[in-house]
Amino acid sequence: MKKITLVLDGVADRPNAALAGKTPLEYAKTPNLDALYKKSLGGTVLTIPEGLEVGSAVANLSLLGFDPHTYRGRSIIEAAGLHLPMNENDLYIRCNLVAFEGGSFETSRIKSYSAYDIATEIAEPVVRELAEAVFDDEFELVYCGSFRCTLIVKNGKKLYPVDFMPAHDIIGQDIAPFIRMEGNQAKFFELMKKSYDFLQKKDIPANGMWMWGASIMPEIKGDTRGRVALSETLLMDGITTIAGLPNVGTKREGRTFENFLEEKLEKAINAVKEYEDIYVHIQETDDLSHELQPVEKMQAVEAIDRVFLGEFLGNIGNDYTISVASDHFTFSDTGAHGGEPVPFLFYDSHNEREQGGRFTEQDSRNKKHLITAAELKAMQKQAEERR
Structure with a gap:
């Protein structure tokens, strides 16, 4: 069974006047993500434990299944x-x-x-x-x-x-x-x-x-057998280097986002053939929030759905779980991060569900199903044990 995690960095947001009072996730046309959400378990996941730094380092450590309390600051990871x-x-x-x-x-x-x-x-x-x-x-x-x-x-x-x-x-x-x-x-x-x-x-x-x-130097430990990450940020390069986790990079600089996604897609499909546990991280939505570009962020969400997600789901076989989540909130009206629970979905190809709504902040809150990042990771293991 393949265990896949797709993290859309900073995609969670709040309503923005530039998008008719909607968030980028609410405004975007995402037919592939919507179809997946309707067959999944949805809700919100706490990726930033209380008292820890609100940002991608802590959140991705949590979602990767490493202990975020080992974090000792960002710079040494980079x-x-x-x-x-x-x-x-x-x-x-x-x-x-x-x-x-x-x-x-x-x-x-x-x-x-x-x-x-x-x-x-x-x-x-x-x-x-x-x-x-x-x-x-x-x-x-x-x-x-x-x-x-x-x-x-x-x-x-x-x-x-x-x-x-x-x-x-x-x-x-x-x-x-x-x-x-x-x-x-x-x-x-x-x-x-x-x-x-x-x-x-x-x-x-x-x-x-x-x-x-x-x-200062952290200790990032965990079982990395059969695992791989696909990311494009210096931060993720550092986390995976310290943890001893293989990382397949894709460079964003100097190319269109769609061209980047096409290469990311090819590498992700190849990773599924070689590894059992695949962690796909896409940074663009966070960067656009920091640059206060909500419309462009919404367009990036649409591109991820159109160029990456649909094709990816069609090329990974029929025995897998996939978790999709934002790592944290990034507000496209201020550029700041937020540490509140973020939207998630968990899909099991052998245990499809029926739920209404879309993969948005409010629909996920409405599920009133709040879990921790460790619990989300445990769902993958439990699904594997049921096979």
Whole structure:
């Protein structure tokens, strides 16, 4: 029996005026997803345990069946995805190249958390100059592509935890309330200010840097036999690297979403032939939320249904279970994440059900069936045991 999980990153949302007061899932035409939902068990799943960071790292650890409480911050996971040297005594911090608006660092707002997806060929030489001009021997600033950098603080484990607000959660807000100039925090905000002063002189989309995701080495353990992930993000590369889980990547940058989905589809079908437990992760819906593009997010949902889902379901045989879920909410009106329970469906090819509604936030809430991510994973195992 094949056990398949399809995660649409950040697809869960709230009603948006640009979509006539509907969410992207509600507005989108999704005949394949609708047909699957009607034969499935539906409801909501809690992917972010209380007290843990609201974001893709914790949520995907949960949905993969790993213990999300082992999470120790995002940056070191991304560093693992880049195969950077891992040192348990160092502190790792994610740094975004951002576009600020305002007259000074302290009075700025983040206009784009990605400096409008700055091109690697533009950003990389400037980051090399920035590393030389602003960061001393205590730090190593590593460029990771597009707007992403990793700051390694040598022997900085003792500083953990360091509290930063993710850039994508404060788009359009004054950064002043999030600046911490006390204790361990001060040195990092001083570096952000120096980076801001340096980047003002460069004629590129990024005029500042924002740090977040401070982290130390986690332990991600679990049985990975017969399992594979298919993803395209640095974060997922890192989770799978640390866990020892095979990962088949598909690059999104520089191509249409439909072209990307066609390659993803081919790889997913091949993975089903080789592996028993297949975890398919699609990032686009989350990215479009962070860029405040609800219409484009809705169109991405339609493309996933049209290009990927229908063809995939038709090529995986007749002995399988499939879970479909959002990993967390991502609000396309603010760009922020939400940690409330997300929509899910669970389909068993040997135990079809009948239920009304569609795979939407409200229809899933209306089922009044709330489970944990561990319980969703257990459903797959129970279905296998019944065979």
